Amino acid sequence: xxxxxxxxxxxxxxxxxxxxxxxxxxxxxxxxxxxxxxxxxxxxxxxxxxxxxxxxxxxxxxxxxxxxxxxxxxxxxxxxxxxxxxxxxxxxxxxxxxxxxxxxxxxxxx
Amino acid sequence: xxxxxxxxxxxxxxxxxxxxxxxxxxxxxxxxxxxxxxxxxxxxxxxxxxxxxxxxxxxxxxxxxxxxxxxxxxxxxxxxxxxxxxxxxxxxxxxxxxxxxxxxxxxxxxxxxx
Numbered sequence: 001x002x003x004x005x006x007x008x009x010x011x012x013x014x015x016x017x018x019x020x021x022x023x024x025x026x027x028x029x030x031x032x033x034x035x036x037x038x039x040x041x042x043x044x045x046x047x048x049x050x051x052x053x054x055x056x057x058x059x060x061x062x063x064x065x066x067x068x069x070x071x072x073x074x075x076x077x078x079x080x081x082x083x084x085x086x087x088x089x090x091x092x093x094x095x096x097x098x099x100x101x102x103x104x105x106x107x108x109x110x
Numbered sequence: 111x112x113x114x115x116x117x118x119x120x121x122x123x124x125x126x127x128x129x130x131x132x133x134x135x136x137x138x139x140x141x142x143x144x145x146x147x148x149x150x151x152x153x154x155x156x157x158x159x160x161x162x163x164x165x166x167x168x169x170x171x172x173x174x175x176x177x178x179x180x181x182x183x184x185x186x187x188x189x190x191x192x193x194x195x196x197x198x199x200x201x202x203x204x205x206x207x208x209x210x211x212x213x214x215x216x217x218x219x220x221x222x223x224x
């Protein structure tokens with residue numbers, strides 16, 4: 001299967017830090033994407049991890065553990081505009097097939 | 111900044127009709143994709159396309175669906191004999207491939223089958 005598990009909803013306070021976890025099946029795994037999707041819009045790329053470890057990009061960081069089939073997205077200094085769904089997506093078959101999770105709907109509150 | 115474009119933004123069709131959804135990928139990208147997202151559900155992979163042929167397809171992408179790159183810029187998804195359950199947002203995406211895994215998504219076409 002292509003199971004990808006992530007929490008369906010999270011709430012966090014403006015200015016705070018939030019970690020969104022994702023677990024996935026490791027068979028055939030090539031890399032792990034995180035996308036942001038605002039309601040009614042297309043997904044936009046946040047990060048791609050293929051090696052173990054943490055990659056930082058501004059306020060957003062993404063971590064991968066290939067052996068554990070685990071990733072997280074870390075959002076710092078939360079802003080109201082960060083309220084969106086965050087999609088964990090697993091890449092297999094080289095770079096030709098990406099399977100998305102259901103997404104974590106993050107609500108940032110004042 | 112280059113972007114993926116899709117037309118139309120909204121398509122309404124009757125059950126059993128054929129529709130063609132159009133996409134213009136980013137010009138130097140080599141890999142093209144179609145996804146769909148039924149309202150409130152996850153983004154689902156349909157097909158990937160490289161070097162004028164299908165690279166991968168999902169179980170959703172059956173004989174009802176076909177893709178084509180009719181010229182150097184357009185990438186189309188044809189759905190024959192549409193069904194009510196084909197109502198969804200259809201996203202086109204493209205990526206550089208070897209040098210860039212990031213998939214850039216178009217704004218989507220909302221297909222409504224009545």
